[in-house]
């Protein structure tokens with residue numbers, strides 16, 4: 001094929017070893033790819049991709065790198081909605097490569113293939129050609145927004161809270177509303193948090209964004225409680241929000257100013273990166289617990305070392321990721337993970353929430369397995385405040 005198609009494409013080689021990097025660049029150039037650049041670490045790669053406005057067609061990424069490994073790079077790419085092709089390169093055994101390939105595909109990325117080191121040049125050329133043949137270049141799913149625009153939107157209060165109900169299975173009542181951030185962009189329509197949360201984390205905007213969302217959620221919670229609507233309010237925090245020791249005090253002040261009972265607050269915590277400073281993180285989590293909110297471990301089953309953290313961190317609720325809930329009745333592996341997560345939570349005296357309940361089959365299964373709380377499109381999608389208030393009135 002089509003040298004000309006390859007000539008119009010650009011590739012980025014990410015490898016920490018200089019020799020390997022140079023070799024891969026040379027082989028990719030030889031295949032006819034028009035523009036080839038390189039990065040010696042994951043964060044440099046992500047910066048280059050952002051600066052190029054995602055115009056990099058193919059990324060060849062080493063898995064084993066100090067600082068940010070290839071798996072983390074993949075996660076960032078998935079969160080950013082990267083639409084190009086990915087080739088995984090590794091000296092690890094083939095099963096590790098296969099698992100990484102699966103993981104990237106599950107996250108919605110377009111994996112062209114993987115290469116085991118040492119890599120023969122003709123394998124690289126073959127992969128590049130295969131990509132050029134298969135690729136009908138479509139528009140990227142990532143809207144072209146910049147960190148400056150996000151900064152302005154946060155300051156202007158344009159990031160708004162939507163709410164999704166959680167139902168207590170035993171009583172059938174609405175137990176909690178999960179707050180989910182939305183960015184209604186004047187020109188580009190509604191932008192998903194999968195895109196802007198990650199951007200906020202990488203540009204040091206996450207603390208400002210989190211404060212805004214917590215403020216909206218707790219003011220809303222206080223308002224519901226005044227009206228006699230007795231529901232908890234859940235907010236989302238990622239583990240790398242927990243860098244500042246004063247976070248529990250800041251949170252406490254926001255909740256107090258809003259006039260909401262902090263005991264009605266649930267903090268859902270996800271781990272989007274390996275915890276860098278476990279001491280600080282444990283200090284913050286323990287002090288948060290002492291101030292009264294419920295701590296919930298979010299996306300259970302997908303994060304880093306979730307099991308390990310159950311042992312050492314003061315969580316009271318376990319929220320099972322939708323990957324193991326939706327369609328679990330037809331998927332033995334998902335069902336096994338769902339079942340053992342609920343069992344584990346019970347052993348540890350934790351409440352369980354199943355997210356991503358989309359059908360009556362999902363509902364029946366999680367109920368039969370003894371889950372406590374259910375959330376998902378089957379009940380209601382996340383809604384703006386007006387729609388949520390109308391929905392709850394009709395309940």
Ligand code: C2E
Nearest residue numbers: 180181192193194197213236237238356357358376377382
């Ligand atoms: P999450 O915490 O796991 O939130 C649940 C996500 O699943 C939401 O996506 C929700 O809209 C979606 N969802 C709910 N029910 C169903 C269902 O039945 N089926 C399917 N397929 N999906 C369902 P959303 O709103 O796009 O949020 C994505 C992620 O962004 C959230 O995942 C959360 O990790 C993050 N996020 C959202 N708001 C915030 C925030 O204020 N702060 C932080 N740090 N993260 C946030």
Ligand code: CA
Nearest residue numbers: 178236268298
């Ligand atoms: Ca959540």
Ligand code: CA
Nearest residue numbers: 299321322355
């Ligand atoms: Ca989730």
